Amino acid sequence: EIVLTQSPGTLSLSPGERATLSCRASQSVSSSYLAWYQQKPGQAPRLLIYGASSRATGIPDRFSGSGSGTDFTLTISRLEPEDFAVYYCQQYGSSPRLTFGGGTKVEIK
Amino acid sequence: QVQLVQSGAEVKKPGASVKVSCKASGYTFTSYYMHWVRQAPGQGLEWMGIINPSGGSTSYAQKFQGRVTMTRDTSTSTVYMELSSLRSEDTAVYYCARDSGDIVVVVAATYYFDYWGQGTLVTVSS
Numbered sequence: 179e180i181v182l183t184q185s186p187g188t189l190s191l192s193p194g195e196r197a198t199l200s201c202r203a204s205q206s207v208s209s210s211y212l213a214w215y216q217q218k219p220g221q222a223p224r225l226l227i228y229g230a231s232s233r234a235t236g237i238p239d240r241f242s243g244s245g246s247g248t249d250f251t252l253t254i255s256r257l258e259p260e261d262f263a264v265y266y267c268q269q270y271g272s273s274p275r276l277t278f279g280g281g282t283k284v285e286i287k
Numbered sequence: 288q289v290q291l292v293q294s295g296a297e298v299k300k301p302g303a304s305v306k307v308s309c310k311a312s313g314y315t316f317t318s319y320y321m322h323w324v325r326q327a328p329g330q331g332l333e334w335m336g337i338i339n340p341s342g343g344s345t346s347y348a349q350k351f352q353g354r355v356t357m358t359r360d361t362s363t364s365t366v367y368m369e370l371s372s373l374r375s376e377d378t379a380v381y382y383c384a385r386d387s388g389d390i391v392v393v394v395a396a397t398y399y400f401d402y403w404g405q406g407t408l409v410t411v412s413s
Contacts, residue, residue, distance in 0.1 A: 228387065276334050278331055281331050
């Protein structure tokens with residue numbers, strides 16, 4: 179099973195700042211089959227990025243994904259108030275053994 | 288618009304079973320696989336399994352093998368997840384989540400999720 183480790187656990191930033199979230203896999207994720215989700219309190223997750231770098235439908239271009247192999251990054255170029263949430267990475271390269279990371283909380287500083 | 292509407296919260300005793308429903312609308316039900324994902328309070332996400340709404344075939348995460356059953360009713364566009372032999376560690380919010388791939392186009396599931404239900408809280412307590 180591929181273990182995904184997200185860092186940092188919590189990121190304290192101000193609106194307008196840049197957020198850089200890391201997701202590291204215990205072994206290579208085939209074909210960059212990595213997705214990112216955003217989850218706000220009391221809500222279901224929302225798909226942001228798939229295939230490591232493709233934005234899902236309706237996702238603003240301030241969200242971008244990059245990386246390959248074992249190291250992946252989600253970048254939010256300028257934080258908007260609605261971006262403060264928990265972010266999860268998910269690998270689906272070894273499906274059906276897909277796994278999620280433990281999450282990074284982006285909080286208002 | 289795509290909607291996945293789940294059944295309401297449940298409280299169960301240890302050893303009991305729970306069956307959660309997820310009614311789909313706004314798309315062709317049989318064209319997209321459906322997954323179930325759970326989230327324990329304050330914890331991360333955990334994949335439970337997948338069902339093909341067209342043929343009914345399923346695949347479950349090893350952790351839940353023997354305890355989980357996923358079924359579907361094409362006449363009502365509803366998928367179900369039943370979890371048996373409940374224990375306190377099963378207390379969680381259970382989500383249905385649609386696979387992003389149109390079966391007609393991609394044939395196989397993509398294993399990432401473009402639409403989610405609102406979640407169903409299952410509490411296991413004596």
